[in-house]
Amino acid sequence: MCCVFSCRHYVSSSVRKTMHRVLKYQWGNPSSGYQKGKAAFQIVEHAREQVAKSIHAHSHEIYFSGCATESNNAVLKTLSNHFYPKKKKIISTPIEHPSVMNTLEFLETQGIIVQYCPVDHFGFVSIKELEKLMDDDTFLICCILANNEIGTIQNIHEISELAKAHSILVMSDCVQAFGKITIDVKEMGVDYATFSAHKLYGPKGIGALYAKISSPLAPFIHGGHQEEGMRAGTESVHNIAGFGKASQEVSKLISYSNEIRRLKEQFIKQLSDVKPDIIINSPSENCLSNTISVTLPNINSRELMMMLDYYGISVSSGSACSTQQNKPSHVLKAIGLSDKAAAETIRISLGKDTKEEDIRYTVRIIEKYLKSNAD
Numbered sequence: 001m002c003c004v005f006s007c008r009h010y011v012s013s014s015v016r017k018t019m020h021r022v023l024k025y026q027w028g029n030p031s032s033g034y035q036k037g038k039a040a041f042q043i044v045e046h047a048r049e050q051v052a053k054s055i056h057a058h059s060h061e062i063y064f065s066g067c068a069t070e071s072n073n074a075v076l077k078t079l080s081n082h083f084y085p086k087k088k089k090i091i092s093t094p095i096e097h098p099s100v101m102n103t104l105e106f107l108e109t110q111g112i113i114v115q116y117c118p119v120d121h122f123g124f125v126s127i128k129e130l131e132k133l134m135d136d137d138t139f140l141i142c143c144i145l146a147n148n149e150i151g152t153i154q155n156i157h158e159i160s161e162l163a164k165a166h167s168i169l170v171m172s173d174c175v176q177a178f179g180k181i182t183i184d185v186k187e188m189g190v191d192y193a194t195f196s197a198h199k200l201y202g203p204k205g206i207g208a209l210y211a212k213i214s215s216p217l218a219p220f221i222h223g224g225h226q227e228e229g230m231r232a233g234t235e236s237v238h239n240i241a242g243f244g245k246a247s248q249e250v251s252k253l254i255s256y257s258n259e260i261r262r263l264k265e266q267f268i269k270q271l272s273d274v275k276p277d278i279i280i281n282s283p284s285e286n287c288l289s290n291t292i293s294v295t296l297p298n299i300n301s302r303e304l305m306m307m308l309d310y311y312g313i314s315v316s317s318g319s320a321c322s323t324q325q326n327k328p329s330h331v332l333k334a335i336g337l338s339d340k341a342a343a344e345t346i347r348i349s350l351g352k353d354t355k356e357e358d359i360r361y362t363v364r365i366i367e368k369y370l371k372s373n374a375d
């Protein structure tokens with residue numbers, strides 16, 4: 001049994017083939033005028049069209065970046081620069097990814113005012129509270145589409161409608177949602193959206209930024225003319241081609257959702273049979289089909305995680321991005337968990353290759369751990 005629950009992080013074979021072909025034959029620099037360069041340029045532009053199509057955008061609204069963290073930094077910092085000191089305020093949520101949270105924290109040291117809209121115990125943003133926070137000083141609302149720890153999907157369309165009425169721009173971190181639910185940036189009404197290839201069986205180290213035509217954007221890496229002068233530096237052509245290929249397969253990935261959701265429900269049922277007092281922190285509706293955050297009262301989630309890892313099952317305690325830190329997850333805290341409950345919580349992510357036997361196997365290992373813990 002290999003990597004039962006982390007299979008969504010591998011690179012799919014079609015993406016691998018595309019990247020291999022580019023690395024072997026299309027090694028030109030897209031900025032060069034000779035044939036190999038022109039061919040590489042075409043590959044980058046083709047991938048841009050593939051990514052744009054998968055989110056219902058125009059290709060000239062897509063900028064490739066090194067990762068979604070870079071895209072999030074780019075929007076938050078260039079907009080702050082653009083508006084400050086005329087307007088000073090950003091409204092966000094307390095359940096953003098660290099690539100947003102820590103950037104906002106930095107911006108506060110530069111004079112930006114950040115206000116966080118409260119969320120309920122499943123992480124849903126309170127629209128009423130959000131509207132109360134909007135004022136003439138606000139230039140941006142930044143709200144994650146689907147949370148990476150609990151899977152909660154926000155109604156970004158509703159948020160954008162309100163924001164528009166107050167002439168406020170909207171950005172949404174769509175990293176976790178991409179490849180799991182349909183993303184239509186026009187329907188969502190956002191001005192900016194950020195993406196990463198590695199959440200949809202693409203390569204790591206390549207991200208994208210959607211910026212609606214005519215919305216403010218300034219160069220976020222200065223240098224050459226690449227990416228319309230916004231993100232200078234020779235393009236990572238093979239990674240971009242891999243991202244394009246991965247995004248071409250988005251509809252196929254989304255078609256696995258029902259089966260993944262069925263397996264998730266099976267997991268919850270089987271787990272509650274062996275430990276009836278579990279608490280599911282993920283909402284049952286408006287939630288990513290593959291994500292489950294579960295609290296196992298009186299169980300040390302780090303120890304359980306290590307045991308599961310020993311048996312080839314990769315799960316996270318809190319956010320994967322914060323596993324090096326022993327702090328309770330800010331997301332779990334924001335939805336009202338105590339430090340103790342947060343330390344008893346694991347996050348499980350199913351992938352398109354997860355099978356019923358993987359679910360049974362995982363629950364068996366958890367049961368084994370519970371029994372050894374009870375001795």
Ligand code: PLP
Nearest residue numbers: 067068069097148173175176196
């Ligand atoms: N946003 C969310 C919601 C994420 O889950 C992640 C990474 O897991 C990121 C942003 C950062 O993406 P990247 O690793 O491409 O910088």
